[in-house]
Amino acid sequence: MIRVLLFAYIKERLGKEEIVFNEQQMTVRQLRERLEQEYHLQATSSLMIAINEEFATDDDIVYAGDVVALIPPVSGG
Amino acid sequence: MIRVLLFAYIKERLGKEEIVFNEQQMTVRQLRERLEQEYHLQATSSLMIAINEEFATDDDIVYAGDVVALIPPVSGG
């Protein structure tokens, strides 16, 4: 089970605080694709993704048990 | 091993960020006593103590592997 924590407008858009993927492993790139396909999130390439409190690149692998954070960059100031 | 994290003036007074007790277990009361005896902290009854991010009472038991936080109440405002 891979837990994905949501923040800011992603949380509001999906109406939940986290989502779960029942996979043993997947790459960050695959995670982005599934978010686009299954949750209709657009342009996920601009979301930052951290695995276990460390930012990851698209080729990194998420394993079952990992906690992923989906960080939307915001511009307000 | 019991890790004790230090904050604010306790950290400054002891000149370190954490201290370690090599015990299998002890009560919070015993922990306070050892802090007074071995580290010369005074009036530890006014320090708040949390075990694994949850506040504890004097009769609670700390086990090896637990992380204790020693929280000094402060009054500045």
Added chain:
Amino acid sequence: MMERYSRQMLFSPIGEKGQRVIQQKHVLIVGAGALGSANADMLARAGVGRLTIVDRDYVDWTNLQRQQLYSEEDADNRWPKAVAAKRRLASVNHDVHVEALVMDAQDESFASLFEQQIDLIIDGTDNFETRFLLNDLAQKYRIPWIYGACVGSYGLSFTIIPEQTPCFRCVMNHLPSYHLTCDNVGIISPAVQMVAAYQTTEALKILVGDVRAIRRSLVIFDVWQNEHRFLQVHKLKNEHCPSCGTDRIYPALRSERAKTSVLCGRDTVQIRHTHPFHITNMMEQMKANGQQVHGNEYLLMTQLEGHRVVLFADGRMLVHGTKDATFARSLYQKYFS
């Protein structure tokens, strides 16, 4: 005019409905130092209907480094903080009704404020005695209050909801000794702002009634050391607590308030007089006697035996440059009793 709050109404947990509610609320801010100042500024800008601000002190140059409502002109004229705060807040949001009270919360008249509806109390005090008093008043009148404190780069905050959370006395069951709490280790303004940000957020949650969002943990941080933790407190709720337990006696409301107190970390003694001072008359009299005296309608400042002394209209006297209560009382008796 609601338009000025448009960005706050766009925030969905508040919305236009929440904004209207906020504008009906009355918040008591006790202490208008660093935390009181930051909270008062945010709450006034947020459009809270009524703010009552209680403070016993006047604006000093050393306050300006972190007390955001005050300017050099305030320090120059030694305006009482409550008065200076009210003036700045009026320029920031004239919709908000601000009541400024120059008094010590330890004064008997403070408790009479609770005869009116108060929706929330913000802790901007600088000492534990007043917090234990606030805690008992909050429990007695069932008013939520938000503890906050900071020193150096370290701060903490905790939201106390009567009948729900542990109270301040449950969490801090001992009054810490003077030397532990009043060491003057300085303070940086971001530590103030972070505690105040937590306090104002909880205030907004409580005012709009978003009970589910209220933080049930105590937050501590050290912003210089990059530490930030939420600690669960529910275990500390004590059914035998004399402030919030089943047989509560509100000890802080029963105890005799000291007439003389050493102000925390300030090198100053405060004496509470039995009746008000006639500031304007006294100033004229002192000037006629050739004494150097400064002040305004709220307070006068002079030198006595090498010590700066301040008298407030509400009957308090501060003796600066000493922690010796006996000496301060002797000065008081010699000149004013």
Added chain:
Amino acid sequence: MMERYSRQMLFSPIGEKGQRVIQQKHVLIVGAGALGSANADMLARAGVGRLTIVDRDYVDWTNLQRQQLYSEEDADNRWPKAVAAKRRLASVNHDVHVEALVMDAQDESFASLFEQQIDLIIDGTDNFETRFLLNDLAQKYRIPWIYGACVGSYGLSFTIIPEQTPCFRCVMNHLPSYHLTCDNVGIISPAVQMVAAYQTTEALKILVGDVRAIRRSLVIFDVWQNEHRFLQVHKLKNEHCPSCGTDRIYPALRSERAKTSVLCGRDTVQIRHTHPFHITNMMEQMKANGQQVHGNEYLLMTQLEGHRVVLFADGRMLVHGTKDATFARSLYQKYFS
């Protein structure tokens, strides 16, 4: 007079030595909205020697809810934010030399600021284009800068040290699309204050040279949802990054700056003119033609074809109430080219 900084000097990582250093430093604050305002207030109170504040906008009533330097009088008179900020800061700490620049950071003249010594840049901007520009300038001139942003009750901050940490482009390798970043979901002031508290703390660490204490993680929080996390970023440092890598080309410094831009979340289009407007002359002329016009020496405001239009002395025109760049350009050409 150092006495006013006594509480900050008592904080041991600063001390008297650090205070003297702070007073020699020059900080550039880009954007004087909510974050710029809060940072500028704290840094001025802390005694930073010189502050240069760049902002392209004027004070509006909807700003007052969270932009702590501004008062109703500023909104009434539509003072440019940089000018209003300078005025408030002067009343707060006359020791600090504040330079107020009413300009868009996208303007060519902005880059010329970097010909002088700048010790640190604070991000108070409200859009990604300007941040990518700041990032390239910071890398080119090797100046630390502190990213901060917030929306709703959510915020984030990250400290960028050239040659040490990943740069802004390493962390955010895509310019997010407009609809993702400029949704207007509102903002509450404590979210602003928390980001600003992180930014000012990092600023003080950098100014006094406490390198060990600098936060190497990106902090994110949601103060309404009681979330707070530090995320490690070192893995994102990209040696092929065009801004900080081995073959850097500083793309944001090379790209043609758009003459027309839709302001993020603002329902406003900005057009940059090729030369300055003579505001006073234009105001007189418009009034002589019987046109309703308001303003001051920095800007004028009028209605054109049902839209509020603002002209700035530096040659910019804002068309409010539209996101239609073509329409805005047509207005501009019809009346001012």
